[in-house]
Amino acid sequence: MESTLQGQLKSWRHHLHQRPETGFEEVDTSAYVANILKTLGLEVERGIGGTGLVATLRAGSSARAIGLRADMDALNIAEQAPGRAHVSLNAGKMHACGHDGHMSMILGAARLLAERRDFDGIVRFIFQPAEEHGRGAKAMMADGLFERFPVDAIFGAHNMPGMRAGTFATRSGGIMASEDNFVIHIKARGTHAARPHMGIDPIVIASQIVLALQTIVSRNLDPGLQAVISCTEFITDGIRNVIPSNVTIKGDTRSYSKDVQALLETRMREISEGICRTHGAQCHFEYTHEFAPTVNSPEYVDLAVTAARNVAGENSIDANVQPMMISEDFGAFLQAVPGNFIFIGNGETNARGGVPLHNAGYDFNDEILETGARYFAEIARLALPRG
Numbered sequence: 001m002e003s004t005l006q007g008q009l010k011s012w013r014h015h016l017h018q019r020p021e022t023g024f025e026e027v028d029t030s031a032y033v034a035n036i037l038k039t040l041g042l043e044v045e046r047g048i049g050g051t052g053l054v055a056t057l058r059a060g061s062s063a064r065a066i067g068l069r070a071d072m073d074a075l076n077i078a079e080q081a082p083g084r085a086h087v088s089l090n091a092g093k094m095h096a097c098g099h100d101g102h103m104s105m106i107l108g109a110a111r112l113l114a115e116r117r118d119f120d121g122i123v124r125f126i127f128q129p130a131e132e133h134g135r136g137a138k139a140m141m142a143d144g145l146f147e148r149f150p151v152d153a154i155f156g157a158h159n160m161p162g163m164r165a166g167t168f169a170t171r172s173g174g175i176m177a178s179e180d181n182f183v184i185h186i187k188a189r190g191t192h193a194a195r196p197h198m199g200i201d202p203i204v205i206a207s208q209i210v211l212a213l214q215t216i217v218s219r220n221l222d223p224g225l226q227a228v229i230s231c232t233e234f235i236t237d238g239i240r241n242v243i244p245s246n247v248t249i250k251g252d253t254r255s256y257s258k259d260v261q262a263l264l265e266t267r268m269r270e271i272s273e274g275i276c277r278t279h280g281a282q283c284h285f286e287y288t289h290e291f292a293p294t295v296n297s298p299e300y301v302d303l304a305v306t307a308a309r310n311v312a313g314e315n316s317i318d319a320n321v322q323p324m325m326i327s328e329d330f331g332a333f334l335q336a337v338p339g340n341f342i343f344i345g346n347g348e349t350n351a352r353g354g355v356p357l358h359n360a361g362y363d364f365n366d367e368i369l370e371t372g373a374r375y376f377a378e379i380a381r382l383a384l385p386r387g
Helices: 004-018 027-039 099-116 136-142 202-219 258-279 298-312 330-334 366-383
Strands: 043-048 052-059 065-071 121-128 153-161 173-176 178-187 227-236 246-255 282-291 294-296 339-347
Touching (some): 004 366, 027 099, 052 099, 065 366, 099 121, 121 136, 136 330, 258 282, 294 330, 298 366, 339 366
Antiparallel strands (some): 043 052, 173 294, 178 246, 178 282
């Protein structure tokens, strides 16, 4: 039989799923979450970093504080889910990454902790906007998040399709990579396709650049380190019988340290500008830092592992999961305060919850909502124990 808590979590999650809002537009989402938290008796402050909010719950006499974070934004994807009762009502937008479930789990933890007050200290429930493009965490911190709502540690989680539902995975150190974006503009001289000698062909130049960039990881980076360079867009102003004058290459890089980020940027710039110069073309190279790497603090990994075992069982946790090259805005928080990020299995590939993230048919697995809520509540009890 479904528990009262599980029924409440599903109700919250389905409401949020039907009303997705994208980065920095989470006005109704923020209002809905704030109302629930106020009903539970928490102090709520809104408008932090735009649409972000923080709710505070106190118990006992300790001044020690932790943060429990959920992301709020959806994606600009049209949901493809015939027959789904709680399908998105906002055309062209959907919760394709499970942030509706993340919010519901943190709300569930707030309910459990507000009812029992079985901790000694302060719990901050942090609801962050604009995770998908890596801007929300920085916006909240720029608005004084940790000065106004200080915490000694922060904890977050993300559902993971492909992992058995209700299991956990984390690791000490880097668990998710940084994401840096690049744009390479090549300006050459267009000409008739039948008279290439009259121009400077930017397609040939750009092709050489794309291939040369692949040598950076294999020939410039220590084999013991990790990085990925991906060229994902190749844009020209040519047509079928016209060699273009301009080509733009776009893409991103993934890595785990500032030193590797700096190496990638330097070598990419040198290669791009050098190849263009060789052919007599102009090059404009742009490189921006979007997501910080998510690096778990060793002192809080054991706490997170213990919380997962207490909630889901001894064999429910992989405490040394392989690092992933995906990125998470939570990494910016971990550069300011220590903490831990953990994955919660959404369902194996061919089972319920196994549809990939950012897929138009994805849905957060309701079966893991209560497990996630109890995990976060257990984090608070372990981090803020009563004497």
